[in-house]
Amino acid sequence: MSSARAPTDVDDPVGYFIEDLTYHGKTERTRDSYERVLRRFEAFLDEGTTPGAATHRDCMAFVHSLRGEVADSTVATYAAYLHRFYGYMTEVGAFEGNPMTLVMEEMDETVDKDPARRDISIPAMRSFVAGIRHPLHRALVVTLLKTGMRVGELCNLDLRDLAVSDEELTEAFDLGSRPVLADRPNSLYVTPDATVGGELNGEVRTASNKRKRGTVIPVDDELAQTLKRWFAIRPDTTSPADPLFVGTAEGWGDRLDPEAVRHIVERYAREEGWYRDGGGAAENVTPHYFRHFFTTHLRDRTGDRGVVKYLRGDVADDVIDTYTHNWGDQVRETYEANVYRLLA
Incomplete structure (x- = not known):
């Protein structure tokens, strides 16, 4: 294995770096993104020039070759990947220096932290959902659209996190057993306790929930109907945690991971013309886009930023406490009166 070699003996620097990303706990999606960019850079270099021998002019030429082909923010992202690669390989002693340092200082392009996103109307999204026939795929998309949760939070949901007022389901499944849901029927609980590599409810998790406080999100009739079909x-499943969403193809009965959900969403978005390679956040519809859609449309319909922030799980403790203690009046009533309809 490359990890057993001295860094100065690395014959495939890109492979060495990607392998170390694995050891550092980076997701497959992140590793694939880095490898795609770094292999492209490797292929760009003149024959006989290795990444270790590349100069800052080689790096500048590569960055310049991207301009006009991809968005400015994508140019900046690719450059940042290359900069990190060189920085890491220098630190471990495989390279003598980082030729990207000067390039980064002189670049005009920057990573867009808040890109303008595709504007999709509610009727257009309703049509999109109607085209998703597979019960699991529709349940994933509708849950993301109706709750605004992150893809990792979606994957970490267990049966105990879902409470529904449906005798057929409650007799067949052990739902809503969390005490916080005892007096909150038709709701989902998103825990702050899930971390990558940490054990939760008897299962080691592969995704983290980024919330600092737990959040109870209402489940309306459309989401309840969609989940019942699922x-x-x-x-x-053999998992002691009893995941809500599990695989129906590869990994039959295993908890879905964020990468699997992203692939599912990408498939339908491509068919709709809402996703293309190199499109970036401003153009492509991804699971994170659904969080943006939820925020924009529910905020516009309610005029209540506090409720939307509570549901997203990104507000200060004092605000979260306000909505937690008056959940029925301020959260459920506001949500149910204003949430958009997605099913025909």
């Missing part, structure tokens, strides 16, 4: 085909 339960009709949901495979049994």
Whole structure:
């Protein structure tokens, strides 16, 4: 294995770096992104020039070759990947220096922290959802659209995190057993306790929930209906945590991970013309786009930024406490009166 070699003996620097990203706990999606960019840079270099021998002019030429082909923010992202690669390989002693340092100082392009995103109307999104026939795929998309949760939070949901007023489901499944849901029927609980590599409810998790405080999110009739259709085909699972969403193809009965959800969403977004390679956050519809859609449309319909921030799980403790203590009046009533309809 490359990890057993001295860094100065690395014959495939890109492979060495990607392997170390694995050891550092980076996701497959992150590793694939880095490798795609770094292999592209490797192929760009003149024959006989290795990444270790590349100069700052080689790096500048590569960055310049991207301009006009991809968005400015993507140019900046690719440059940042290359900069990190060189910085790391220098630190471990495989390279003598980082030729990207000067390039980064002189670049005009920057990573767009808050890109303008595709504007999709509620009727257009309703049509998109109607085209998703698979019960699991529709349940994933509708849950993201109706709750605004992050993809990792979606994957970490267990049956105990879902409370529904449906006798058929409650008799068949052990739902809503969390005490916080005892007096809050038709709701989902998003815990702050899930971390990558940490054990929760008897299962080691592969995704983190980024919330600092737990959040109870209402489940309206459309989401309840969509989840019931999913339960009709949901495979049994061997996980002691009883995940809400599990695989129906590869990894049959295993908890879905964020990468699997991203692939599912990408498939339907491509079919709709809402995703293309190199499109970036401003153009492509991803699971994170659904969080943006939820925020924009629910905020516009309610005029209540506090409720939306509470549901997103990104408000200060004092505000969260306000909505937690008056959940029925301020959260459920506001949500149910204003949440958009997605099913025909």
